[in-house]
Amino acid sequence: MRHEFRVTVGPVGFRVGSDWRRPLAEMAALYDGYPEAAIPDFTVRLEAQRPWRRFIRPSVMIGGDYMLPDAAPLSLDHGLLAAEMGMNLQMALGQRRFLLLHASAVERDGKALLMTGHSGAGKSTLSALLGERGWRFMGDEFALIYPETGLLHAFPRPVSLKNEAVELFDSVDANRLGPVMRDTPKGTIRHLRPPVDAIAKMADPAKPALLLFPRFGHDPAMRDMGQAEVFVRLTQASTNYVALGETGFAALTKLVQSVPTRAIDYPDSDAAIGAVERLWGELA
Amino acid sequence: MTDARLLTRALSDPASTLAFDSADWTALIAMARAEQLMGSLAHRLDGLDLPEPVARICAAARVSADHARRQALWEAEMARRVLVPLGVPVVLLKGTAFVAAGLSAGVGRSIGDLDILVPRAALDAVEKALIEQGGWEWVKDDEYDDAYYRDHMHELPPLIHQDRDRMIDVHHTILPLTAGRSPDAEALLADSEELDVSDGGGGLRILSPPDIVCHAAAHLFADGDLAGGLRNLWDIDRLLRDFGEHDGFWEVLGERAERHELVKPVGRALRLTERLYETPVDGEVVGKPRTNDNRYASRLLARDGWGRETRKFLRLTFYIRSHWLRMPPTMLARHLWTKWRK
Numbered sequence: 180m181r182h183e184f185r186v187t188v189g190p191v192g193f194r195v196g197s198d199w200r201r202p203l204a205e206m207a208a209l210y211d212g213y214p215e216a217a218i219p220d221f222t223v224r225l226e227a228q229r230p231w232r233r234f235i236r237p238s239v240m241i242g243g244d245y246m247l248p249d250a251a252p253l254s255l256d257h258g259l260l261a262a263e264m265g266m267n268l269q270m271a272l273g274q275r276r277f278l279l280l281h282a283s284a285v286e287r288d289g290k291a292l293l294m295t296g297h298s299g300a301g302k303s304t305l306s307a308l309l310g311e312r313g314w315r316f317m318g319d320e321f322a323l324i325y326p327e328t329g330l331l332h333a334f335p336r337p338v339s340l341k342n343e344a345v346e347l348f349d350s351v352d353a354n355r356l357g358p359v360m361r362d363t364p365k366g367t368i369r370h371l372r373p374p375v376d377a378i379a380k381m382a383d384p385a386k387p388a389l390l391l392f393p394r395f396g397h398d399p400a401m402r403d404m405g406q407a408e409v410f411v412r413l414t415q416a417s418t419n420y421v422a423l424g425e426t427g428f429a430a431l432t433k434l435v436q437s438v439p440t441r442a443i444d445y446p447d448s449d450a451a452i453g454a455v456e457r458l459w460g461e462l463a
Numbered sequence: 464m465t466d467a468r469l470l471t472r473a474l475s476d477p478a479s480t481l482a483f484d485s486a487d488w489t490a491l492i493a494m495a496r497a498e499q500l501m502g503s504l505a506h507r508l509d510g511l512d513l514p515e516p517v518a519r520i521c522a523a524a525r526v527s528a529d530h531a532r533r534q535a536l537w538e539a540e541m542a543r544r545v546l547v548p549l550g551v552p553v554v555l556l557k558g559t560a561f562v563a564a565g566l567s568a569g570v571g572r573s574i575g576d577l578d579i580l581v582p583r584a585a586l587d588a589v590e591k592a593l594i595e596q597g598g599w600e601w602v603k604d605d606e607y608d609d610a611y612y613r614d615h616m617h618e619l620p621p622l623i624h625q626d627r628d629r630m631i632d633v634h635h636t637i638l639p640l641t642a643g644r645s646p647d648a649e650a651l652l653a654d655s656e657e658l659d660v661s662d663g664g665g666g667l668r669i670l671s672p673p674d675i676v677c678h679a680a681a682h683l684f685a686d687g688d689l690a691g692g693l694r695n696l697w698d699i700d701r702l703l704r705d706f707g708e709h710d711g712f713w714e715v716l717g718e719r720a721e722r723h724e725l726v727k728p729v730g731r732a733l734r735l736t737e738r739l740y741e742t743p744v745d746g747e748v749v750g751k752p753r754t755n756d757n758r759y760a761s762r763l764l765a766r767d768g769w770g771r772e773t774r775k776f777l778r779l780t781f782y783i784r785s786h787w788l789r790m791p792p793t794m795l796a797r798h799l800w801t802k803w804r805k
Contacts, residue, residue, distance in 0.1 A: 180769055192516060194489065196769050217485045218516040222493045222770060244496040244770060275523035422530050 180224065185216045189323065189334040189381050190277070191270070192216025195262050197225040198233050202258030209259070209337050209357045209370055212378050221245075221273060223265035228252055241265045245272035257360050260368060263339065270321055270334075271418040277323035277332060278423060278430045281416040284317035284331055285309045290388035290463055291331045292455070293322055293438070295416050301395030304347065305451055307338040307371060311351070312452065316377040317385065326423070326430040329437070330384035335377045337370040345369045347448065388463040390440040393451060397444035401454065404442055410435045439463075466764040466773065467693060468739075470494045470504070474697060475740040477507045488517050490768030497770035498693045502528030502571030528571040535559045535574040538629050539667060542577060545597040547666035551585040554655045554668045556634065556678065561698070563658055564669050568701035573694075576621070576630040580670075582652060583635035590619055590633065598625045607801055615641045615790075637678045637723075638686055639789050646681065646723035650674075672706040673719040680732035681725050684759075688778075688785035692763045693739075699732050700740040713746030720748050735759055 180196030184203040187193075193216060197203050202225055224242035227233040238252040239261040245268055253261045270279060282295035283306030292314075294302040303319040310316030317333035325332055337357065340348060345359070348371055357370035372378075392404065392412070413431055414420050420427045439462040445451035469491050472479050483491070495501040505521035505528070513521065539559050546553045554560075556578035561569030581589050593599040599622040601609075612620040617640060619633040636648035654671040670678060679702060683695040706712050720729040730750035736742040737749075738760060762781050765774035772778060786795055 216516075218488045218492075218514055218520075220516065220520055222489075222496075224769060224771070226771075242771075244493060273523075275526045276519060422527065424530055424533060426526070 180226075184210075185219060186210045187214040187216045188266075188336050189318070190332050191221070191274075191334065192219035193221050193223060193266055193269070194219040195223045195225065195265065197258070197262075198227045199225070199237065199239075199255060199258060201255065202239070202262050205259040205358060206262055208354075209372055211354075211372070212375065221266070221269035223262060223269060225258060225261055225265065241268065243269055245269050247272075251364075253363075257363050259357060259370070260360055260363055263336070263370070266336070267320065274321075274323075274419055275422065277325055278427050279417055279419050280322040280324065280413060281320070281418070282322040283319045284322045284333070284385075285314035286317050286331075286333075286385040287314050287459070289385055291317060291385035292459060292463070293331065293387055293390045294393055295322075295390070295413070296392045296394060299395070301393055301445075301448075301451065303338060304340070304344040304395075304448065305393055305455070307340070307344075307373075308347070308448055308452060309455065310338075310374055310377060311348075315380060316373045324387070324430055324434060325384065326426045328384070329387070329430065329433050331387050332384045333377070333381045335373045335381050337372050340369050340371055342366045387434060387438045389459060390434075390438045391455065391458070392440070392442040394442070394444045395451070396446065398446060399450055399454065400444040401458075402442040404440045406435050409440045465490065465768050466761075467494050467498065467766040468764055469768075470498065470500065470766075471693065471739045471764070474500065474504060474507055475700070475742075477511055480508065480511065480513075485514075486768075488514065492517070492520060493768060493770035494766050497766055499573045499691055500694050500697060502531070502573055503694075503697060504571070506571035525571065528573065531558075531572070531574045532562045532569070534629070535562055535577065538577040538624075538627070538631070539563060541597065541624075541627075542579060542593070542631060543667050545592050546579075546581075546589060549585065549588055549592055551581055551589065552652055552655060552668055553666065554580040554652065554670060555658070556580055556637075556670070557682070557698075560669045560675070561701075563667065566702065567705050568698040570701075572698075576632050578632045578634060580634045580637070580648075580651065580655075583648065586619065586633065586635055590622075593622055593631065593633070599623065599631060600625055602630070611798070615639060615794075637681050641790050641794065642685060642788060644681075644685060644724040646677070646725060650719075650722060651678075671719075672702070672709065672712065673716040674723075676702050676706070676716055676732075677719050677723050677725050677729055680720075680729040681723070684728035684731050685725065685788060686785070688782040689759070689762050693766075696732070696736050696739060696763060700736045700742045703733070703736065703742050703744060707743060707745065713744075713748070717746050717748035726750075731756065731759065735763065739763065 182197045182200050182203045184195045184206050222244050226240045228238050228240050237255040239258050240252045241261050243265050282293050283302040284293050306319045318335050319338045321334050323332040355372040360368045443454050495504045501524040505524035558572050558574035602621045602623045609620050617636045622631050637646050655668040658667045679699050720726045733744040733749045737744045762777050767773050
């Protein structure tokens with residue numbers, strides 16, 4: 180393809196090809212400091228729908244090794260988002276080495292805190308905030324469990340900050356922030372490059388020590404969860420649990436049986452961080 | 464210009480990859496995925512000294528293929544439980560048949576729908592049993608499409624399972640009724656062989672070896688636009704390598720091709736698999752090389768190192784041909800008109 184960008188995130192290499200220079204220039208800036216990928220695990224393509232749509236009302240089709248047949252194209256202003264979505268798609272549809280959980284993760288003292296829940300629950304923002312406050316950021320989107328060891332592998336992509344969460348990070352070094360993308364299918368989005376140590380240590384796995392189901396916008400509350408409920412909710416949070424067969428079942432069972440789990444409701448980020456620190460001290 | 468020759472060579476001669484650099488590997492993997500051949504390739508490369516990223520990509524592809532195999536066999540078992548009590552022969556076709564019979568073509572293969580062949584006279588009973596007892600339902604609720612399938616196609620309108628979300632295609636022959644060629648469906652059934660199942664789940668059948676090859680060739684060259692053609696041709700390569708040593712196989716293959724009015728497609732399949740996968744082929748049915756073989760090969764290989772389709776115009780001609788093959792011109796016009804008005 181005309182333009183190409185390669186990057187390794189945690190244990191996964193990507194190659195992104197594009198008909199336009201701009202999305203990849205934005206990627207190169209955002210992924211500054213990440214390693215290259217000589218033989219990538221996945222290919223993503225950003226293609227014009229028709230040849231002339233490179234120039235006239237350019238619209239970006241997301242393609243690659245794994246594709247959704249009816250994915251809607253995005254405008255070129257959202258080209259960086261298209262690349263990120265393409266990478267997510269490869270992971271969601273093609274990842275078979277790791278049990279993939281839709282969860283964010285941070286690490287301290289070699290132990291990992293996993294946060295999962297419905298979209299909008301705040302797991303992504305929370306992991307990014309913790310990453311700025313002494314924890315090692317391991318990823319805001321996918322947690323990778325290696326079935327043979329049960330260890331969590333980092334997938335520290337730039338955080339996708341949405342809507343109100345964008346201004347929470349106004350004070351970070353400006354070169355860590357991507358372009359502000361307005362009116363995307365998910366509202367306003369801006370990417371934040373993780374702290375330097377998160378990238379430097381991205382090859383180091385950690386042992387899962389605490390699993391939380393946070394929920395933003397509610398009065399503070401905490402609830403124990405039974406293993407059966409945790410198990411079922413994690414199967415729903417995994418895109419490849421079924422495809423991994425017995426391996427996936429064994430890995431998930433082990434995780435659920437060995438890691439303490441709580442559901443927490445929180446009204447604002449300060450309350451959430453307080454609750455996380457307290458629970459970590461008690462349980463991890 | 465790069466094309467999928469990189470992939471066909473790696474499949475037929477895995478050691479050819481020993482000279483690969485990173486760019487070759489990257490292109491090979493993208494092509495193999497796009498052609499639904501990554502699982503087959505991963506099995507072919509197993510045991511070679513591979514670069515670390517390639518080794519882990521192949522290991523993952525084998526996991527995927529194992530899953531596809533397990534799912535396909537489970538779907539076959541689900542259909543078996545519903546259909547065997549009807550007392551009609553149920554013949555597995557394509558990928559599911561390959562894995563159920565332990566054929567090389569099934570190793571690492573991706574498998575989509577469950578395809579079965581039953582006697583035309585039993586279609587109503589089979590459809591009723593699948594819907595009322597098996598939990599399958601019609602995919603689309605469209606009178607025109609439904610009538611089109613029932614009047615002109617070689618299969619029932621596709622059914623999908625309510626819970627498992629998997630499709631079943633129930634065939635009564637192996638080419639559309641409008642195709643101009645009329646394979647002998649009764650002979651296909653009569654020569655089919657009971658699957659050797661040791662765990663007690665008997666009752667399913669597969670086609671005889673020459674008929675399996677005839678069906679694969681019909682599917683590839685007498686129906687459709689060659690989409691996924693490299694995978695289908697790879698099936699044929701593997702089948703011929705499995706069966707080619709059997710006594711008298713090539714003569715019987717010629718006879719069956721004639722009986723099913725498939726001499727041309729079978730000959731074409733043999734010549735192209737010999738050309739692209741270096742398959743040992745034999746017998747009169749191979750026929751003489753035709754100039755058109757080049758166009759077919761070029762269409763089959765139309766894929767670049769990014770996994771993109773290339774040779775758009777050539778692809779289009781095969782797409783148009785696929786409609787032509789299925790329908791006489793006046794019927795095609797009426798069909799396109801009806802579809803266009805929707």
